[in-house]
Amino acid sequence: MRWACILFPQLALDAVLRRRDDPQAPLVLLSGPLQRRVLQAVNPSAQALGLRRGQTLTVARALVEHFDCEEYQPQQVEHWQQFLAAWGYRFSSHVSLDFPRALLLEVESSLSLFGPWPRFEQRLREELQALGFQHRIVLAPNALAARILANVADGLAVDEAQLPQRLGSLPISRCGFAPEVASAFAGMGLRRLEQVHALPRASVAKRFSRAVLEHIDRLHGHLPQALDCYRPPDHFHGRIEFNFDVESSTALLFPLRRLTADLASFLAGRDCGVQRFLLLLEHRGGTATEVRVGLLSAEREPEMLFELARGRLEPVQLVAPVQALSLQAQDLPRFVPAAAELFTERPQQSLGWEQLRERLRARLGDEAVGGIAAQADHRPERAWSELGQGTRVSGAQVPRPGWLLSDPQPLSDFFPRVLAGPERIESGWWDGADVRRDYYLIETADGRRAWVFHPAGKPDQFWVHGWFA
Template sequence: MRWACILLTQLALDGVSRSRDDQAQPLVLVAGPAQRRIIRAVNPAARQLGLKPGQTLIAAQALTSGFAVAEYDQQQIDHWQHFLAAWAYRFSSHVSLDYPRALLLEIESSLGLFGPWPRFEERLRTELTELGFQHRIVLAPNPAAARMLANVHDGLAVDDVALRREVERLPISRCGLPADIVSALARMGLRRVKQLLVLPRDTLGRRFPKDVLWHLDTLLGHQPLALGNFQPADEFAARIEFNFEVNNHQALLFPLRRLIADLHAFLAGRDCGVQQFMLALEHRSLAATAVPVGLLTPERDTQLLFDVARGRLEQLQLPAPVLALRLSAPNLPDFVPQSQTLFVERPQQSQPWEQLRERLRARLGDQAVYGLAAVADHRPEHSWCTDVTGGRAEQHDGRPRPGWLLTEPQPLNDLVPEIIAGPERIESGWWDAGDLRRDYYLVRTRDGRRAWVWRAVDGSGPFMLQGWFA
C-alpha cells in the first residue's frame, strides 16, 4: 500500500483569509482571555511587520498598526479539516483524520483511475490551491512515515527500498515523539533518528517507554498502524462572517462564489448533486433573510450554481446590512452527468440548454419559463400542456406528429393534396363532452409542404388543417 499525506501548513490562517477580498493584508489570529490576548498565527505580510506567534496583542499594537485581527477558533479549524477530508474522499475511499491538520489518503487503489503519482499529485495540488489552502504532500509506504516525512519534505515520494534511509535522516524533534522524550534524547546528544536506531533495542526499551520502540517500528513499516476511516456528512453547511457590514449585492458575490466552490468540492467528494439549497443573510437585529434556490434537476457545476444563486440574490431587496452569509444543502440527491456526443457540435460561445434554462428562471422567475409536456390523450388539442418544470415535449407514441399545431383547425386551401400516409382514425373524448371522430392524414401540398389534416369519418366536408411538419 502507498499513503499520501497532505499536511495543511497554515490551516487556521487559510480558513480565515480565504473569505477575505484582500489576501495581501497583514493578518494575525489571537486567542486567550480578553485581558491577555496572545498571537497564535501570523501570515507572511504580518511577519514582515515584525509580528510573530507568542506575542501579546498589546505588544503587537504598540509595535505596529495596519494589521487585521481574527479569532483563533479551534472549532473552525476542525471544520475545515473535515471539509477537506470530504473533498479528498473523491480520490480515495480511505481518508483518515487521525493526525491533526493533516489528511492521510490510501492511494494505491486510486492510481488506476487518476493516473501515475506525478499526475495525481499535480491534480491534488491544483485543487488545493484553488480552494485556498497551503499544503505539503509526501508519499510513503505507510501512513506514519508519510506524516512524519511531511514535517521536513514537500513533494517527496519514497518506496520500500528508500524508506529506511529517509526515516534515518529525520530529526528526532520532527519524527513525532513526545516532547519530554525528545528533550531527554537531546541531553544524550542524539539529534537524528539514525542515531537512535543504532542503539541496542533492549537498552532503549529499559530507559524509555515502550511507545518509543513501537513508534520507530511503525515509521519503518515493521508494525501496522490502524487508522480511522472518514465518512463524509449527508448534508452541507458553510458560513462566512464579514468583518464589516455589507449593504449591497455586489459585495456579497465574492463570499457567495467561495461558498459555491466549497459546495462543489463537497458534492464531487460524495459523487452527488444538489437540487435545492438555502442562502441565509444574517443581520444584526433582524432575523436572517432566507433565499431559497431551487433547480429542476440535480446539478453540481460551479458556474451554473453560482449564476442561479446570484440571480436569486439580485432579486432581493436587502432589509438591513448583512453580517454573515450562510449556505445549507440538507438534501443531496444522486447526480447523473448529462450524456454528450464524442464530437461536440455546440459552438464554444453558446451555453448548454440546462444552464440557459436555469439562468432564465433565476432572472425572470420560476413561472416565466416553461416547456411542453405530453399528455396521455389522442386528441391533438388535449395531447400537450405547458410545464413550469421546464421539461421538453415527448411524444407518447411513435406516430408522427407535427411540430406546429394550429390553435383552431382551418380548411386546407389545397383541395386535392397528395396523401402520404393515413387514414389514422381518432375517436375519443366522450367522457368530457369533447367527443370527436376524425380520420387524420399526412399530406403534401402543391407547394411541397407537409401537413397534418383530417376530415370526417364519412368522407364529407373539406380537409381541415391541424398542423404543419417542419
C-alpha cells in the same frame, strides 16, 4: 500499502483568507486575553512587513500601522479539517484525521483509477489550490512515516527501499517524539534519527519508555499504525461571517460562489448530488432571511449550483444588513451523471436542457417554466397538456409540426407541393367539439413546410395549422 499525507501548515489562516476579497492584504489572527493580545498566525504580506507569530498586538501596532485583524477560532480549524476530509473521501476509501491539520489517504488502491502517483499528486494539488488551502504532500509506505516526513519535505515520494535513509536524516526534534524525549536525546548528543536507531535497543529500553521504541518501529513500518477511518456526514453546512455590514445582494455573490464550490466538493467526495438547499442571510438581532433553492433533479456541478443560487438571491430585497451567509443542504440523493457525447463540438457554447431548465426556473420562477406531455386525443389542439395534467401517452408516430398555431390561418400559397397526405382526423363527437379534417404535409413556394387541412369533403379552402422547423 502506500499512504499520502497532506499537511496544511496554515489551516486557520487559509480558512479566513479564502473568504476575503483581497487575500494579499496584510492579515493577522489574534488570540489570548483582552489585556494581552498575541499574533497567532500571520499571512505572507504581514510577514513581509516584519510581523511575526507570537508578537503582542501592541508591538505589532508599533511596527506596522495598517493591517487587518481577525479572531483565531480553533473550532474553525476542526470544521475545515472535516470539510477537507470529505473532499479527500472521493480519492480514497480510507481517510484518517488522527493527526491535527493533516489528512492521511491510503492511495495504493486508488492509483488504478486516478493514474500514476505524479498525475494523482498533480490533481490533488490543483484542487486544493482552487479551494484556497496551502499544503504539503508526501507519499510513504506507512501512514506515520508520511506524516513525519511532511514536517520537513514537500513533494517527496518514498518507497520501502528509500525509507530508512530518509528517516535517518530527520532531526530528532521533527520525528514526533515527546518534547522531553527529544530533549533527552539532544542531551546525549544525538541529533538525527539514524543515531538513535544505531543504539542498542536494550540500552534505549532502559533509559526510555516502551513507547519510544514502538514509535521508531512504526516509523519504519515494523509495527502497524491503527488509524480511525473517516465517514462523511449526511448533510452539508457552510457559513461565512463578515466583519462588515453587507447591504447589497450583489456583494454576497463572492461568498456565495465560495459556498457553492464547497458544496460541490463535498458532494463529489460523498458521491451524491443535491436537490434542494437553503441560504440563510443572517442579520444583527433579527430573524434570518431564508432563500430556498430547489432543483427538479440532483445536481453537483459548481457553476450550475452557483447560477441557480444566484438567480434566487438577486431578486431578494434585504430587510437589514447581512452579517453572515449560510448554506445548508439536507437532501443529498444519489447522483447519476448525464450521458455525454465522446466528441462534443464547441462545448463552451453548449448548454444542456437540464441546465437551461434550472436556470430559467431560477430567473423566472418555478411557475413560469413547465413541460408538455402528449394526450390521448387525435385533435391537434387537444393532443398535449402541461406536465402534471391529464394522462401522458407516447407521442404520435407520424410527423407533427413543432409550431402549432392557436388559430388556423388560411393558406395564401395557391400552388403548394404536397409531400404527404391526406390524413383523416375525425374525433371529438363525445364532447360536442367534433372535427372532421383531412391533413397534408406541404411545401410552399418559398421552401417552408406546413401542416394544412381542409374540412372533410370541402377541398376548396386549405388552412395552415402548424409550421415545421
